Amino acid sequence: MNVSADCLFCRIARGEIPSRKVHEDAEVLAFHDIHPAAPVHFLMIPKSHVDSLLTSGSEHEAVLGKMVALAPRLAQEQGCGNGFRLVINNGPDGGQEVNHLHIHIMGGPRPWKRM
Numbered sequence: 722m723n724v725s726a727d728c729l730f731c732r733i734a735r736g737e738i739p740s741r742k743v744h745e746d747a748e749v750l751a752f753h754d755i756h757p758a759a760p761v762h763f764l765m766i767p768k769s770h771v772d773s774l775l776t777s778g779s780e781h782e783a784v785l786g787k788m789v790a791l792a793p794r795l796a797q798e799q800g801c802g803n804g805f806r807l808v809i810n811n812g813p814d815g816g817q818e819v820n821h822l823h824i825h826i827m828g829g830p831r832p833w834k835r836m
């Protein structure tokens with residue numbers, strides 16, 4: 722497991738910083754976003770640190786596939802049976818602020834931002 726001592730999301734994954742958990746298993750953690758941009762907004766991270774898709778490689782295919790496959794179940798459990806959106810921001814020009822790869826999972830009744 723690749724971990725970073727001072728990475729915010731590594732610290733959340735280690736339980737050093739509290740989070741409102743949606744799901745946890747050996748490889749993945751999902752928790753509510755502290756500043757929700759939609760009625761339902763939670764984040765999913767691999768527990769093993771990787772900065773973003775810019776620095777991910779074939780060794781991450783399994784966990785990335787698992788995360789995308791897990792998203793619809795968690796989204797529906799959080800009340801997004803009518804649909805949801807996945808967003809991954811990558812790097813400065815991609816609007817990424819926390820440099821530990823994460824999927825935003827957003828849903829709930831509109832209106833919220835079109836893309």
Ligand code: AMP
Pocket residue numbers: 729738740753754755756757764809810816817818819820
């Ligand atoms: P991004 O801009 O894609 O890097 O998104 C980072 C997200 O992390 C933002 O939506 C923040 O609101 C969220 N965030 C920052 N700190 C925390 C925290 N301690 N717990 C939960 N979400 C957080």
Ligand code: ZN
Pocket residue numbers: 724725728729730731732769770771820821
């Ligand atoms: Zn990290």
